[in-house]
Amino acid sequence: MDTTLFFLFLIACSAAGATGAAFPPGAWYDTLRKPWFTPPDWAFPVAWTTIYLLISFAGARVAVVEGNAYALAFWAVQAGFSTLWTPLFFGLRLIRNSLFAMAPLWLAVLGCTVTHFQLDFWAGLAFVPYLAWVTVAAALNVAMWRLNPDVPPLRRS
Amino acid sequence: MDTTLFFLFLIACSAAGATGAAFPPGAWYDTLRKPWFTPPDWAFPVAWTTIYLLISFAGARVAVVEGNAYALAFWAVQAGFSTLWTPLFFGLRLIRNSLFAMAPLWLAVLGCTVTHFQLDFWAGLAFVPYLAWVTVAAALNVAMWRLNPDVPPLRRS
Numbered sequence: 001m002d003t004t005l006f007f008l009f010l011i012a013c014s015a016a017g018a019t020g021a022a023f024p025p026g027a028w029y030d031t032l033r034k035p036w037f038t039p040p041d042w043a044f045p046v047a048w049t050t051i052y053l054l055i056s057f058a059g060a061r062v063a064v065v066e067g068n069a070y071a072l073a074f075w076a077v078q079a080g081f082s083t084l085w086t087p088l089f090f091g092l093r094l095i096r097n098s099l100f101a102m103a104p105l106w107l108a109v110l111g112c113t114v115t116h117f118q119l120d121f122w123a124g125l126a127f128v129p130y131l132a133w134v135t136v137a138a139a140l141n142v143a144m145w146r147l148n149p150d151v152p153p154l155r156r157s
Numbered sequence: 158m159d160t161t162l163f164f165l166f167l168i169a170c171s172a173a174g175a176t177g178a179a180f181p182p183g184a185w186y187d188t189l190r191k192p193w194f195t196p197p198d199w200a201f202p203v204a205w206t207t208i209y210l211l212i213s214f215a216g217a218r219v220a221v222v223e224g225n226a227y228a229l230a231f232w233a234v235q236a237g238f239s240t241l242w243t244p245l246f247f248g249l250r251l252i253r254n255s256l257f258a259m260a261p262l263w264l265a266v267l268g269c270t271v272t273h274f275q276l277d278f279w280a281g282l283a284f285v286p287y288l289a290w291v292t293v294a295a296a297l298n299v300a301m302w303r304l305n306p307d308v309p310p311l312r313r314s
Contacts, residue, residue: 009233012236018241018257063225072229073166073169076236077169079240083237087176087179
């Protein structure tokens with residue numbers, strides 16, 4: 001694996017990671033009604049850090065393989081939408097409309113998993129935890145919308 | 158050019174584009190002191206739409222070329238950081254700290270331009286307006302920080 005490529009993909013992940021620091025859950029999130037399968041707070045940074053390392057490894061693997069067009073296009077889509085979701089949900093408190101970022105994110109991660117597997121077994125495998133995690137995240141997002149129908153978006157002055 | 162790839166890269170751009178709709182400049186931006194070279198408001202959506210179309214074309218071109226590893230890794234980095242900047246600047250009003258997104262974005266677009274030119278002349282050329290625009294955007298960001306030293310970040314309740 002080309003380490004420079006690995007770090008370049010990790011830098012791409014750091015844009016999404018930065019949104020977690022810039023838009024922390026905080027007191028508002030604590031007040032939300034949550035479904036029974038909500039992971040504990042500590043699991044989120046652990047899961048995301050693991051995922052960022054794994055998909056940077058995956059990106060660096062497929063980047064040097066011929067025929068990587070769709071794999072890296074899907075990789076770029078997940079980079080954009082994983083950076084978009086947090087500002088919508090935690091920044092603007094758009095519990096429902098953040099699904100417009102979550103849905104493309106889920107599809108992009110599914111696309112990544114399939115196309116990475118087609119090129120390289122280990123790269124595909126490295127996307128499986130991400131696919132599992134965004135599936136949980138999408139279910140959480142839907143459940144929180146259904147459980148908190150009257151929670152308004154943030155009013156910005 | 159593979160049209161499906163073009164649209165996949167355009168979807169990646171739409172994550173960044175959505176931040177412009179979710180975090181519009183509004184009254185706060187109007188109150189900021191701005192440098193003489195600030196483009197008129199209408200120029201921003203026009204410029205970004207043009208850039209998204211051009212770099213989706215560029216991505217689709219280099220995605221099918223062998224040796225595209227660095228070009229598409231840089232493409233993913235710009236996808237992440239172009240989605241990050243708007244929520245920091247317009248969402249949290251972090252006039253200074255949004256430079257921590259602008260600086261990697263500028264470097265990523267420079268990296269894209271160089272690596273796309275190495276693979277394909279037209280793909281490289283398609284990144285030149287983006288490089289010019291983020292250079293202006295970075296200069297604007299720095300100038301607005303210097304001209305508005307006392308404007309506080311948004312206080313979130």
